[in-house]
Amino acid sequence: MNWSDFGERNKRLNPLWSLGAGMNLGELQPYKEMIALSVLLQVYYLELESDEQRSKEDLVNLAWRSLERFGIAKLGSPESVERLVDGLLWSGNGGDFEANYYDDHSRQMTVQKYKYFAVDEDATRTSWEENGTTIYQLSEYAMELIFMSHEIIDEFQISIKLLEIQMHIKHGRVTRAMQDVNELISRVRKMIQQQQEYRNALRRNPKHIFSEYGTQRHQRLEEIHQQFDEERKHFDNIHRSLARLANDEKDVIDFNELRLLSERVELSRRVHDELAGVVLSIFEAETNLRLNFPELFWGAAGFNFRTHVWEEWVKPEGLPDGDSLGTLIEGLFSPSQDFIYPLAWAWEEQDVGFLPEELPDTLDDAGEDEEIQYIPKGINWAGVTELWLPVFTELAAHGSFTLSAEAFSEEDQLRWAANPNAVDLWIQMFHAEITVQEQEAEGHGGADECQKLIGHLMMNHPELESLRGKVLRTTIRAGRQGSIRFPGLEISPYTITIVENRVDSA
Template sequence: MNWNDFGERNKRLNPLWSLGAGMNLGELQPYKEMIALSVLLQVYYLELESNEQRSREDLVELTWNSLERFGIAKLGSPESVERLVDGLLWSGGGGDFEANYYDDQSRQMAVQKYKYFTVDEDATRTSWEENRTTIYRLSEYAMELIFMSHEIIDEFQISIKLLEIQMHIKHGRVTRAMQDVNELISRVRKMTQQQQEYRNALRRNPKHIFSEYGAQRHQRLEEIHQQFDEERKHFDNIHRSLARLANDEKDVIDFNELRLLSERVELSRRVHDELAEVVLSIFEAETNLRLNFPELFWGAAGFNFRTHVWEEWVKPEGLPDGDSMETLISGLFSPSQDFIYPLAWAWEEQDVGFLPDELPDDPDESGEEEELHYVPKSIPWTEVSELWLPVFAGLAEQGSFTFSAEAFTEDEQRRWAVTPNAVDLWVQFFHTEIKVQEQEAEGHGGADECQKLIGRLIADHPELETLRGKVLQTRIANGQQDSIRWPGLEISPYTITIVEK
């Protein structure tokens, strides 16, 4: 017998075996598993419809709906129904459910923790502002029970599921296609939740980039782009198949069912687009962190060849063959740098210039190619200076300035959002203390872009002369954790202050 996957089978079935266990529901006791499963299914379809009526009170009402459906409402009581709902939300101790399982790797018994419901953070954030109500959604374990009840054990890839839907539509099996579309929507939303959880973890601690999950995502960037392209093609084929089915089988197919299926397919396309948006935003965030904040990832390496390779691996286990020794130590004598960013990106950051975007296709009539002129990279200082003027005006008057929504008009907020050069300067101010030059340099000069900005502002606005010789320091505002979010812009709440030496 192959015991390698026994532990995973055990963990998958534990939530099913424990469903309804430990509940004392009086006359409803013989039906507790069936009622609990019906509540999970009702919440599953509410999530498909993006219906946020999933609070504890809503779950109680769903339970009564199940009892009436089964014809056993007279056996229930308010106490037994609330006891069942609480038994689905929390274990007897008020926390996670626990069950034993056999760990294949350690070959010992272990404890598995799980829940049937988790808090829907996005929906709860809105509901708490309105009526202080917590909204729940199915956990991954509850989703697994739903899929198992549909005889879906292993998750198919999204592209394969789309092909199945297209096949059902092609053969006129509208009902089966509708079921598959609903399952696909649920699966994609689950993937979106996982990606959002990783994005939130990344914001809290950028070092999650180097976790196993983050490394796998970085390596699969090209594969993810290819998957999104394939999904767009599949959706186009599905819509064409729906149109063909409506024309060729209009006397056989129910038009209302076909219309509902078309609406669900369009909803599936939208949730796929949401997933793509979240995935690409994560890669953008990772790239910005690596490029703008490299110091976040500096630290002592917790790995060395002698301890982790030679003493813990090679000496006790040996090598599979003689050639493995050369593979093992060759990297120590001829290491190769891992690819991170294209070299062209580094060159574009220099002020030596770069080629224009549009190049002549053909030489002129004389047969000589037109000379290419390099255009120096520059910052639109006039526009940037106008945006930064309120910052330094407040700094000169009050000694500090905090970047916040209240500090700018709506028009200024819009201009900040479309001027990345102005936003990037906050990061440069944040890295170190800056001493304003005591005398005006020629041509708004300066050692860096921060000094150039200050020089321009003081030259154009004499009331800022009081800043000369001052030391400026930028930090994240105390007591404010959330970022500043405007349409098109998200930035930390920076505070720039005059430091007294």
């Protein structure tokens, strides 16, 4: 079975399964789904006719009309009918309806929210000025139910639907053409509603232009213009077909039906023109934003720390504690590497020197501050060589040494973790060949710290003299997974090996 579209099927059917659910309508209970669908369908045709009699009171009257049509008006009561309408407008908690569905992408159950009715903002704006009444219209989900009941689940392109209408007219199928025109008007009005919602969102927050919907619209600009051109041609052809049908089949076709169809086609043209106007106004608004506010689009396609983390998260919401700051930015300094470098050590490296712990409180005889001597920061070689001595002793005896937790006692592990200078030397030796100097140099070794370490060790431990002239290489042992963990420290499993004896080879 192909599960890739199961979630979308589930979301499409949830509003149908939930239609009338949770309502307690007394004797009308067995008919609640049928009555609810009839109300939706009546509102659908009112919208086709641009009839604004769609207030809550009007919906109650539509429900009573359905009861009379079905011959069950005597089973209803004012309370049950009003409860039915309330159950279509709002869920039991007064908000959106909710249902579960399986999300194919996240592979988990997700909550879907939907409504059967939405506020018709344009009509409501006028009615509120006149009598304070809210006008409702079908939501996208309710429209989907209507289309499903018409067995037109697949949404064809508008141009294809226009071709179908033209075909019906050519063959004299006026009734079928009328149905298709009505469905087309409804579909275009749905598109107008979507475009208006996006336009309003864009006015409230220009960043909506970066949403998936806004990006797709901008990429389809040329396609949309082409679609409008095609629609104008289709409407011209439809009007010519209607005129030809009226002349050639005047004895067969009902003139009144043909006149009504012509009026509906003209209404469809006006609705398409309205859609074109809304779409073009959106593109005009987007163009003005790009010209007058270019800073909104700088770096819009990428993710950056300052905007998305610092300005949109940390500054408005703050951090739970001071230590969280280190955790937040440690990844900027310590990405995934062979060696996990603690951020505290990176900050410690910024201290190039230090001042005496106790500063003089009094001035000297001349009335000036006593000059404070600057002491450059250095390495405590005594502590470093004490940690490295077992490494080089093993190396001199067996030709190699592999860093592991078992190679050191718990006390030594704590000492390694507390001495970043000693750990740094593993990094400096990695991917480099170090030749141990033949003779002891002045100042205990060469220019780099690795040679200085070897010089300090060999000066104090004559048993390491056998390493002179030999070449040392540090690698990560093949086949080792993960890193070595000491308390407070994580480090890669390095292996240091004697790879060449230059004295013998000479």
